[in-house]
Amino acid sequence: MYFKKIGVIGGGTMGQGIAEMLAARGLDVLLVEKTPERLDYSYSMIELSLDKQLEKWAITQAEKKLILGRIHKVVHLAELGTCDMVIETISEDLDAKKQVFSQLDQVCPNHIILASNTSSLSLTELASSTMYPERVIGMHFIHPVSKVDLVEIIRGLKTSDTTFTETKRFVEEVVHKKGIMVYESPGFVTSRMICLMINEALHILQEGVASAEDIDDAMRIGYQFQHGPLEMADRFGLDSVEAALDRMFREFGELKYRPSTVLKKMVRAGHLGVKTGEGFFKYDKDGDRV
Amino acid sequence: MKVLVINAGSSSLKYQLYDMTDESVLAKGLVERIGMDSSIVTHKPTGGTEVTEVSEILEHTTAIRKVLSLLTDPEHGVIGSVDEIEAVGHRVVHGGEYFGESALVDGDVKTKIRLLFDLAPLHNPASMMGIKAAESNMNVPQVVVFDTAFHQSMPEHAYLYAIPRVLYSKHKVRRYGAHGTSHEFVSKTAAEFLNRPIEDLKIISCHVGNGASVTAVKGGRSIDTSMGMTPLEGLMMGTRSGDLDPAIVPYVMNKEELTVNEVNSMLNKHSGLLAISGISSDMREITDGMQKGDANSKLAFDMYEYRLRKYIGSYAAVMNGVDVITFTAGVGENSVVLRKKVCENLTYLGVELDDELNEIRSGEPRRISTANSKVEVLVIPTNEELVIARDTNRIVQGLMS
Numbered sequence: 001m002y003f004k005k006i007g008v009i010g011g012g013t014m015g016q017g018i019a020e021m022l023a024a025r026g027l028d029v030l031l032v033e034k035t036p037e038r039l040d041y042s043y044s045m046i047e048l049s050l051d052k053q054l055e056k057w058a059i060t061q062a063e064k065k066l067i068l069g070r071i072h073k074v075v076h077l078a079e080l081g082t083c084d085m086v087i088e089t090i091s092e093d094l095d096a097k098k099q100v101f102s103q104l105d106q107v108c109p110n111h112i113i114l115a116s117n118t119s120s121l122s123l124t125e126l127a128s129s130t131m132y133p134e135r136v137i138g139m140h141f142i143h144p145v146s147k148v149d150l151v152e153i154i155r156g157l158k159t160s161d162t163t164f165t166e167t168k169r170f171v172e173e174v175v176h177k178k179g180i181m182v183y184e185s186p187g188f189v190t191s192r193m194i195c196l197m198i199n200e201a202l203h204i205l206q207e208g209v210a211s212a213e214d215i216d217d218a219m220r221i222g223y224q225f226q227h228g229p230l231e232m233a234d235r236f237g238l239d240s241v242e243a244a245l246d247r248m249f250r251e252f253g254e255l256k257y258r259p260s261t262v263l264k265k266m267v268r269a270g271h272l273g274v275k276t277g278e279g280f281f282k283y284d285k286d287g288d289r290v
Numbered sequence: 291m292k293v294l295v296i297n298a299g300s301s302s303l304k305y306q307l308y309d310m311t312d313e314s315v316l317a318k319g320l321v322e323r324i325g326m327d328s329s330i331v332t333h334k335p336t337g338g339t340e341v342t343e344v345s346e347i348l349e350h351t352t353a354i355r356k357v358l359s360l361l362t363d364p365e366h367g368v369i370g371s372v373d374e375i376e377a378v379g380h381r382v383v384h385g386g387e388y389f390g391e392s393a394l395v396d397g398d399v400k401t402k403i404r405l406l407f408d409l410a411p412l413h414n415p416a417s418m419m420g421i422k423a424a425e426s427n428m429n430v431p432q433v434v435v436f437d438t439a440f441h442q443s444m445p446e447h448a449y450l451y452a453i454p455r456v457l458y459s460k461h462k463v464r465r466y467g468a469h470g471t472s473h474e475f476v477s478k479t480a481a482e483f484l485n486r487p488i489e490d491l492k493i494i495s496c497h498v499g500n501g502a503s504v505t506a507v508k509g510g511r512s513i514d515t516s517m518g519m520t521p522l523e524g525l526m527m528g529t530r531s532g533d534l535d536p537a538i539v540p541y542v543m544n545k546e547e548l549t550v551n552e553v554n555s556m557l558n559k560h561s562g563l564l565a566i567s568g569i570s571s572d573m574r575e576i577t578d579g580m581q582k583g584d585a586n587s588k589l590a591f592d593m594y595e596y597r598l599r600k601y602i603g604s605y606a607a608v609m610n611g612v613d614v615i616t617f618t619a620g621v622g623e624n625s626v627v628l629r630k631k632v633c634e635n636l637t638y639l640g641v642e643l644d645d646e647l648n649e650i651r652s653g654e655p656r657r658i659s660t661a662n663s664k665v666e667v668l669v670i671p672t673n674e675e676l677v678i679a680r681d682t683n684r685i686v687q688g689l690m691s
Contacts, residue, residue, distance in 0.1 A: 026325060053552075057552055058556075
């Protein structure tokens with residue numbers, strides 16, 4: 001299989017990150033959003049992210065131009081018919097995702113891999129909305145996509161071996177990230193472990209064992225985490241963490257996944273982390289700790 | 291013999307077709323943006339008009355096929371059939387410690403070039419693609435010419451870094467240098483120009499272009515060179531920092547929270563003339579800026595010149611004297627003002643610049659020092675492609691006889 005032109009559906013945080021990373025690797029990207037306005041917004045966010053990298057000397061002015069030049073704005077899924085692979089990154093809503101996949105099934109030739117960047121939904125269920133479930137697979141990137149070199153490749157029940165090996169080749173040889181194979185299960189490996197750790201940190205905080213600052217320092221300095229668990233939660237968005245824990249709690253039925261009450265309270269208060277400027281810590285508009 | 295010279299980059303491929311009976315260039319050209327749907331091929335037959343074509347060229351094999359079809363094209367071509375090309379010569383950036391000279395391509399040579407991917411991750415894989423592409427299109431002997439080969443004659447005390455030796459034995463961390471083909475060509479041409487045996491000469495060869503390096507050539511052999519394990523060390527360059535205190539790297543990474551990739555990109559692409567002038571990485575624009583009174587351009591020029599002169603001084607010490615200083619490549623061949631500034635401050639070595647000769651522009655080797663100068667100062671236009679064609683010709687002729 002030859003990977004040159006990739007469709008990315010959804011221009012949210014993950015869609016932006018994936019589109020930018022693919023373009024930086026020299027691939028052509030068709031970025032899809034529902035309206036031209038949302039497309040323009042996503043595109044401007046990618047530009048902003050490239051400007052930040054330029055400031056950090058990571059890329060040059062010419063490279064920024066080249067990367068942006070490879071990202072094409074598209075508003076209709078029908079235009080993805082010429083893509084060599086499509087990656088869906090819309091919000092974690094099973095019905096909306098199913099609808100996208102059944103449309104893609106019509107548009108893309110049946111050997112083209114259709115991937116979802118879902119972090120927790122069932123691939124098997126997504127694939128069931130298509131006529132060729134063997135080409136549906138999960139490709140879970142981690143934010144920030146340009147810096148984290150890991151992708152969870154998730155096999156649904158009917159995902160074929162060819163689809164898996166080609167996806168792994170794409171991740172490792174084209175995109176130059178490490179791909180790990182994961183069988184479908186709520187939260188896969190990364191979300192399941194990290195959400196549990198965050199939840200435990202919240203229990204420790206709630207029990208008054210240590211302050212937020214000290215809990216984060218413990219893991220950051222003691223175990224060489226880039227960010228401590230509470231800052232991580234702020235960066236993921238506390239609402240997303242709560243939703244992921246809730247889903248795992250329902251699916252596994254085990255108490256250890258039940259979201260801590262501190263988390264629920266923070267979400268109800270609208271303190272969602274970096275995106276609202278306040279969570280367990282405070283952040284400026286660039287997302288830096290203040 | 292007709293020899294096709296290929297210089298393959300990751301997304302580009304330069305070529306020249308030589309007729310070695312008189313070393314003339316029959317045609318040359320460039321394929322750009324390989325891997326994209328709008329690749330550009332520029333082909334120029336000697337004495338003919340330049341043709342430019344835009345088409346989809348997704349990999350190097352297709353690029354070579356395109357080049358061969360242009361070379362044999364009834365209208366723009368210069369040969370009747372591909373069979374007239376009897377050998378292919380490739381430029382390869384890194385030959386590591388395996389190659390002290392050019393080599394005929396065989397399985398063993400290819401394995402070694404592949405083993406060096408780690409040391410030249412941007413360049414050697416591209417050269418390999420060029421070799422494979424030529425192989426799949428033509429059945430003729432191929433020769434590889436290495437940028438590092440000329441410097442393999444450096445003594446241990448010049449190529450080792452004063453760091454734990456295990457890093458050398460385990461990872462081959464040492465000085466390799468670059469621009470070897472150019473330094474070798476220029477020093478030989480200088481000896482011929484002066485009509486003196488190269489064995490008797492101490493030459494300091496300054497290859498100053500967008501990338502820049504200085505080499506101490508004693509008796510025709512490289513004994514030290516300014517570029518190191520990678521082309522980042524040594525002189526200040528267009529966008530490369532050149533020498534700096536290595537402790538700056540972890541310090542800045544920590545202060546600015548930079549990753550390894552970011553700091554690499556900073557030193558290779560955001561430093562040098564560009565960083566100091568804030569205007570450009572191009573010496574012509576820096577000189578313009580300086581002449582218009584821009585302080586940053588002047589500082590960039592002064593630093594560039596100062597660092598070049600420092601290396602000349604140190605190589606005079608390395609060889610216990612100097613007979614010839616040569617200038618080549620974009621800046622060295624064209625910047626009258628840089629050569630003047632460098633030479634004016636080397637009078638202690640006995641350098642005496644002839645201002646009139648220095649101002650002459652020409653594509654020929656020429657002397658720019660006075661008749662009384664104790665050191666000959668020469669401008670020698672470099673020609674790396676010709677060296678590749680000559681080596682290819684020599685090795686393949688040897689094979690045939």
